[in-house]
Structure formats: C-alpha cells, structure tokens
Amino acid sequence: MAPDPSPLTPVTALTARKTWRTVEPLHAMIYFAPEASESYARLGIRQEAGYFASRSAPMGAVSAETVIATFFNFSPALVRAVIPGVWNTATPGSVLEARIEAADATLARILGEGIRSPEMGRAAELARRAAERACERYEGRPLFAGHAGLAWPDAPHLVLWHAQTLLREFRGDGHVAQLVTHDIDPVEALVMHVASGDVPVSFLRDTRGWSDSEWDGGVKRLDERGWVHAVEVGSSHAASGLTEQGTAVRQEIEDATDRMAIHPYEAIGEDGCAELRALARPFSRAVVDAEGFGF
DSSP: OOOOOOOOOOOOHHHHHHHHHHHTHHHHGGGTOHHHHHHHHTTTOOHHHHHHHHHHGGGOSOOHHHHHHHHOSSOHHHHHTTTTGGGGTSOHHHHHHHHHHHHHHHHHHHHGGGGGSHHHHHHHHHHHHHHHHHTTOOTTOHHHHHHHTSOOOSSHHHHHHHHHHHHHHHHHHHHHHHHHHTTOOHHHHHHHHHHTTSSOHHHHHHHHTOOHHHHHHHHHHHHHTTOEEEEEETTEEEEEEEOHHHHHHHHHHHHHHHHHTHHHHTTTHHHHHHHHHHHHHHHHHHHHHSTTOOO
C-alpha cells in the first residue's frame, strides 16, 4: 500500500516562487561550471552536447523528439545535432556520474568549508523534504519524473543540489504545460520573454539555436495576436515590448506556474520556506558572484 501523503501546510504562490528563485543558482551553476564541461569531456562529450546529454540522461537514452518535447524551447535542429548520437559515446549512467561529480567539485570550489556547515545541513534537510513531497505527483511532469527516479546523494551539499534540481524540473514541467495550454510555441515563448525586458534577444535566440527567419516568424505571429509591439529592423522584425494584452497573458502564465509549484513547499510551510531562503541565500550569492557564471 502506498504511504499516506505528507500533511499539508499551506504556502502562497509567491512563497513558492521566491523560494525557487533564491535556491535556483545552486542547481543552475551546473550549466555554466567549467568542472561540468571537463567532466563530460572525459567521456568524449563536447561542451555544447553536455547540457542536452546531462539533463536528459535521467530519462534514459531518449530520442531527440523526447528532448524537444520536454526541454521545449530549443530548436529541433540543435537537439538533433546531439541526441540520440551522444548515447553512442556515453551511457546515461556515466553521464549522470559525471554530472554529480561536477556538481560536487564546483560547489566545493565556490563554497569551501561552507559545504560542511550546519547551515548547509539544515538547508539540505528542508529542501529534501520539499522535493520528496514533489515526488507524490509525477503525473504530467516527465522531465521531473526522470530526475525523481535517481538515488539521493549522501553529502548535504549534493542533497541540496539534487533537491533543487527536482524542484526546478517540477516547476519547469508545469510551466511548459501552461505554454501549451495557451498555444504558445517555443519561439513565441522566447520572444515574449525577450519582449518583457528580462533577457537580451541575442542570448535566447543564439543559445536556443533558432535562425533569424524562425525568430522573425515568431515575432510576426505574436504581433498578429496583439501580444507584442513589432518593429522592422532591416528585412526582419523585432519585438520592442509586450502590449497590454501580451503583458496580461504572460502574467497569467507566470501566476499559474507559481500555483502549480506550491505542492512541494507545503511540506515545510511558510516558516520552513523562509528558513530555507535565509540559509541558502549566502550560498546562492557566492555562486552568482563566482567568476565565469552566466547569471
């Protein structure tokens, strides 16, 4: 018989968002750390392939189509340049070992003795409780489910890293569900993000692999929906900002994403979330301030 669900301690959607954002650098550093590139290189995996291989590895030796579906906002051509070919170079299990080794080395380098501190131990305990509650709800969250099937590490700093990985993917799957519900395709989602003023266009377009013409098409489609202000730049178009309607739609998506992310944090409640943020904040700041990280 399955265990009874853990008791509810209500938290607000804002608390779920704030707690995720505060702890997120402790997970996301794995995508920028030189230790990660070096670890994958020892398996024969080039730097640009490491991201796709390491993040999809928890789901097994999956197809390009599975990665396109679950990662959502990357060009299919960019994904197919890596997946499934990378599985001929390294197994998912070896990639996962390389990833956790890189997380261990990176956090040890940046945080020093902090990885053995009481604060780290307590933060790991709280984050794990939240992540384990997330594991009560796999349905509709395929990328999260793959990560949730992995064994927990032993060291507190790696427990915190793994817990935030689970919480991040839990939230991300919910966000993708909202984009699909609103009939927003990958390019359109990126254009709206850029139009909000949060991220420069070159970063999102180039790192996600979309061509100028594909990006231009996304801008035009959103302009036709009345969601962005499109301006001509040479022979193409750019989004100079969100319209009132576009702003409302994007806020609706973000609010729904926050609500869908509440469940894990109910395991520790408002007080536990506040404590986790206070404990994790100095560690996250150290990661953000570390040289070479692209936050």
